[in-house]
Amino acid sequence: MxxxxxxxxxxxxxxxxxxxxxxxxxxxxxxxxxxxxxxxxxxxxxxxxxxxxxxxxxxxxxxxxxxxxxxxDYTPWVFRLDPDGGLGTHTGIAASAPDAAYLDEEGSVLLHTAAGIGLLDDRDLAAFLAACQRGDGSPADDTALLDVMEGGAGVFWHGLPLQSIARDEVPARFGFRPRPTP
Missing domain, CATH: 3.10.540.10 (duf1285 like domain)
Incomplete structure (x- = not known):
């Protein structure tokens, strides 16, 4: 945009x-x-x-x-989960379905959509984590989520694998500058 x-x-x-x-x-x-x-x-x-x-x-x-x-403070977009399961931006527009989901070392969730990378509003974190599953369909527990945070795999959110990402790598990886300078 x-x-x-x-x-x-x-x-x-x-x-x-x-x-x-x-x-x-x-x-x-x-x-x-x-x-x-x-x-x-x-x-x-x-x-x-x-x-x-x-x-x-x-x-x-x-x-x-x-x-x-x-x-x-983190990413160019902040996403919110809609009650109907959709995703919206902090600007109030609907976001496309995510094509990737990430969990950083602090436990923050990032989603990538057609608009770009965005942080999931922390008020929606409980609902997001409740929808996470292991590969066998069982709910993802704290151990499985901690494993992802440390670089592991095997947790999915709505079919997307939850991937580990380091916070300090996010701006360069997704092409944005968190602190623009003249």
Whole structure:
């Protein structure tokens, strides 16, 4: 997904500097301005609708002609499990079915969809883990999940093998920059 600026705004203000270190996305998909949660529904809607990538691994929001780069607490997307079993993004759009599922060394779940890589909101972790099974169809217990965290295999979520991944490898592997810089 590309965030595109308003061409009329750029024509009117061609030299507006980019903004860094003001806007961030936390692990639950909540926007923060200088560390403080954004609570205004209109601003949240604007940020959600204007969020995208620049094709160079940076995630940003276009505010007219200004590019406001987003610091990511983990991944560019935060996914939430819908009650009907679907998956949605922190911006409120439906996500495609995941094609890969990962468990990092901290116990965080990451899902890869057509939109890209995203962290599963921790409030949905219990439901996710309850749906995990061993290869024989039995529920995956703590031992099986710990084995995956240490590089093992044999746990599945909705037919997808749960794979081990190191948190520090995620940005390079999936092509995003968690801390954009000028």
């Amino acid at each position: 590309m965030s595109t600026p308003n061409p009329a705004a750029i024509a009117r203000w061609p030299d507006v500097p980019a903004c860094y270190d003001w806007l961030s996305l936390d692990r639950r998909g909540l926007w923060r301005l200088q560390g403080e949660p954004v609570a205004h529904p209109g601003l949240i809607r604007f940020l959600n609708n204007s969020y995208g990538s620049d094709g160079a691994g940076n995630w940003l929001v276009h505010n007219g002609p200004q590019r406001v780069f987003v610091m990511l």
